[in-house]
Amino acid sequence: MFYGKMKSVCMRYTRDNDQAMDVLQEGFVKVFNNLDRYTGVGSFEGWIRRIMVNLSIDRFRKLKHDFVLLGENDNLENWDIHSNEQEEEKDGDDAIYDITPEQIIDAMQQLSPAYRTVFNLYVFENYSHQDIAEALEISVGTSKSNYAKARKNIRKLLSKSLNLNLTRENE
Amino acid sequence: MNKLYNTFENQLRDKLAGHEMPYEPQHWNDLQSNLRPQGRSSSALIVALLATFTFLGGLGIASYQAINLKSTAKVASSKDLGLESAVVKKSQSKALVTVPSSDSMSEAVKTNTTSNLSMHSVSTENKTQTPVVPNTEINAPTEFANNANPAEATVPLAAENQKKKLAFAPSVSTACAGSEIEFKVTSLPDGVTGNYIWNFGDGKFKAETAPSNIYTKPGHYDVSLSITDDNGRITTTVLNKAIVIVPTPKADFTWHFDNVDPDRPTIKVINTSANASSSEWTMKDGSKMTDINPSIDLLSQGKHMLALQVTNQYGCSNGTVKHISVNSDLNLGAPKAMKIGKDTFMPEALKSNKHNFILTIYDPSGNAVYETSNRSKGWDGSLSGGSQATIGQNYQWRVLIINDLTKEEKYFNGTLNIIP
Numbered sequence: 001m002f003y004g005k006m007k008s009v010c011m012r013y014t015r016d017n018d019q020a021m022d023v024l025q026e027g028f029v030k031v032f033n034n035l036d037r038y039t040g041v042g043s044f045e046g047w048i049r050r051i052m053v054n055l056s057i058d059r060f061r062k063l064k065h066d067f068v069l070l071g072e073n074d075n076l077e078n079w080d081i082h083s084n085e086q087e088e089e090k091d092g093d094d095a096i097y098d099i100t101p102e103q104i105i106d107a108m109q110q111l112s113p114a115y116r117t118v119f120n121l122y123v124f125e126n127y128s129h130q131d132i133a134e135a136l137e138i139s140v141g142t143s144k145s146n147y148a149k150a151r152k153n154i155r156k157l158l159s160k161s162l163n164l165n166l167t168r169e170n171e
Numbered sequence: 172m173n174k175l176y177n178t179f180e181n182q183l184r185d186k187l188a189g190h191e192m193p194y195e196p197q198h199w200n201d202l203q204s205n206l207r208p209q210g211r212s213s214s215a216l217i218v219a220l221l222a223t224f225t226f227l228g229g230l231g232i233a234s235y236q237a238i239n240l241k242s243t244a245k246v247a248s249s250k251d252l253g254l255e256s257a258v259v260k261k262s263q264s265k266a267l268v269t270v271p272s273s274d275s276m277s278e279a280v281k282t283n284t285t286s287n288l289s290m291h292s293v294s295t296e297n298k299t300q301t302p303v304v305p306n307t308e309i310n311a312p313t314e315f316a317n318n319a320n321p322a323e324a325t326v327p328l329a330a331e332n333q334k335k336k337l338a339f340a341p342s343v344s345t346a347c348a349g350s351e352i353e354f355k356v357t358s359l360p361d362g363v364t365g366n367y368i369w370n371f372g373d374g375k376f377k378a379e380t381a382p383s384n385i386y387t388k389p390g391h392y393d394v395s396l397s398i399t400d401d402n403g404r405i406t407t408t409v410l411n412k413a414i415v416i417v418p419t420p421k422a423d424f425t426w427h428f429d430n431v432d433p434d435r436p437t438i439k440v441i442n443t444s445a446n447a448s449s450s451e452w453t454m455k456d457g458s459k460m461t462d463i464n465p466s467i468d469l470l471s472q473g474k475h476m477l478a479l480q481v482t483n484q485y486g487c488s489n490g491t492v493k494h495i496s497v498n499s500d501l502n503l504g505a506p507k508a509m510k511i512g513k514d515t516f517m518p519e520a521l522k523s524n525k526h527n528f529i530l531t532i533y534d535p536s537g538n539a540v541y542e543t544s545n546r547s548k549g550w551d552g553s554l555s556g557g558s559q560a561t562i563g564q565n566y567q568w569r570v571l572i573i574n575d576l577t578k579e580e581k582y583f584n585g586t587l588n589i590i591p
Contacts, residue, residue: 004191011192017393018411025201101190104183123180124187155179 002048009049011105012120013056015113023059027052053125057135060117099158107157114138115150122147195372195393335360337408339396345415346386347487352414353383354394365400372414386416420447422481422491425578428571429466436497436582437468440477447481447489454478469497469582496581503570508588509552511559516587517549518570526572532587533567540566552589560589 006027010020030051038047108116117136121127122143127135132143338358346352354369369377371384372392386392394413398406423445426438442450442464452460454467455476469475474494482488504519521528524546532541532550540560541550550568552560560566570583 003194005189007192008187008190012187016411017391021201099186101186104186123183151179154183 002045005045006048006052008101008105009052009124010056012108012124013053013059013117015109023052023055027055030055053121056117056120060113060136063113099162103158103161104154107154107161110157111150111153115146115153118143118146119150119154193390337363337396337398337406339394339408339410341394341410341413342383344413345417345485347419347483347485348387348389348416349385349419350416350487351383351385353381354396355381356396360406363398363400363406365398365404368397368399370395370397386414389416389418391415417483417485417487418446419487420481420483420489421445422447422450422479422489424477424479424491424493426477426495427578427580428582436584437466438495438580438582440465440467442479444479444481444489446483448484449482451480451482452477453480469495472497493579495579497583502585503583505568505583505585506587507585508590510590511552511562515549515551516568517546518568518583521570521572522546524572526574528570528572531569533569534560535564535566537567562589562591564589 003024007020007024010023010027011017014020014023027048031048034051038044108119111119118132121132121135122129129140129143129147132138132147133140136143138146336358337356337360339354339356342353342355343350367378367380369379369382369384371377371386372394373384373386373388373390375384377384391412392414393409393411395407395409400406421444423443424440425443426440429437429439440452444450450461450463452462452465454460460467467475467477474496476492476494478490478492480488480490502518503521506514506516506518509516516532517530521530528544530541530543530550531539534540534554540554543550554560566587566589568585568587572581572583574580
């Protein structure tokens with residue numbers, strides 16, 4: 001079944017289990033009611049996943065006016081993502097092999113909705129910043145800056161859980 | 172875009188590729204009831220019809236047959252509840268809607284429950300649509316929210332109606348895998364009686380009033396309690412992440428011999444326990460240590476018992492006992508003496524032993540003069556610099572046998588006399 005995988009997807013886009021279940025429920029209702037619209041192009045799982053992701057995007061757009069973080073000031077619009085990538089190159093190969101999928105999801109749930117949605121679309125859905133900007137009705141600059149900040153936060157959160165794992169092992 | 176080469180993102184993607192969350196029966200039930208044949212559009216229609224009732228009241232003459240408003244976990248949220256109760260209240264006040272009993276109705280509202288409410292009345296304008304309505308379950312609050320505006324206006328009602336909720340509490344909220352947790356009802360709305368169904372969130376259910384459950388796997392568990400009375404009214408409450416189950420600690424350790432003094436071996440113990448926060452070691456003589464990786468002097472020959480008890484922060488513990496052999500009586504069948512030029516020294520037991528070993532020979536001043544791990548290369552009595560062992564002197568030998576599987580080491584030593 002797709003239940004477990006889709007729940008994993010929904011968990012990434014939401015704050016907690018309840019929200020994830022709401023999206024999941026709504027998504028599966030959509031899936032079943034639109035089964036006849038599945039054209040057979042692409043995998044069925046991919047189709048279901050797209051429905052879940054699109055629902056998450058819709059949800060984000062609906063809530064958008066709640067976010068303080070969108071519509072950042074102008075200098076962020078020209079924010080150069082590459083300079084940051086180079087800066088992080090030094091620790092770019094840090095191993096997160098000890099991190100569990102649950103810890104990643106947990107870290108993502110701690111992000112603000114804007115960071116979370118942008119990060120998800122960029123990393124897991126392979127959206128470009130242009131795609132994200134269009135989907136979320138934000139500027140490309142905002143998408144880039146939100147992504148970079150989300151990435152930084154995720155790394156911070158994950159290294160925290162990694163340290164925790166290590167301490168546990170050493171005890 | 173160089174994201175393909177970005178290791179951090181790739182690692183995240185790899186980690187979550189194909190990741191699945193555990194299946195929760197409760198949510199599957201919700202989902203199934205969301206997927207009744209008429210699906211989304213008919214639910215919207217019902218909402219519209221209910222709204223018509225709310226506003227047109229007596230003008231509306233409809234034929235509703237058994238609209239089941241089933242309570243689910245999601246319906247318990249105040250907003251959704253507010254809407255339902257508002258609808259119910261409005262309907263009640265209009266004479267054309269008949270409800271089984273006004274008492275049961277108000278009770279249902281009070282206890283966050285609406286189920287099997289039958290409303291009978293007729294509406295000419297809606298007549299053509301009536302076949303769609305019977306026995307359709309509504310339990311998608313999002314659709315209420317999307318389709319009916321009155322939701323906002325009725326929120327205060329919800330607060331008023333939630334004075335006494337059904338509630339329960341576990342004996343502990345965090346426990347180790349394998350622990351038994353008891354559940355008790357802590358708040359019971361007036362008049363709610365009936366059959367209890369507990370869903371412990373781990374796939375197990377019980378029908379007792381004060382049950383207990385043993386959780387075997389670490390994780391977060393949602394627990395729900397539903398009470399169904401004789402009239403089929405269901406009162407439900409859900410405690411999200413009510414129970415956190417942490418892994419049980421597992422005690423284990425290995426050791427290796429640390430020093431070169433063949434008479435007084437010291438072992439370094441390596442603690443390989445999992446999920447523990449503290450360790451306690453007990454020796455044969457009853458002495459205790461709490462170091463994580465202690466060093467221990469083994470002063471006598473024989474088997475040294477070492478017991479390890481590990482505990483996690485929730486008080487769950489686990490123990491193991493092992494025996495460390497020092498120079499056991501067998502003595503590896505080593506010769507007590509050897510003639511230089513005629514014999515080579517290799518304890519008999521090592522020749523046929525399948526484990527790895529290190530044989531070290533010490534001169535009378537305690538310096539290592541020979542070391543080998545090769546069964547076929549015994550000591551021939553030669554010393555470094557080309558000289559030979561002195562006749563009449565005693566040389567100490569030490570053997571460590573290493574168990575490849577457990578990485579544990581056994582320690583043997585003895586004396587070799589050089590004879591003419």
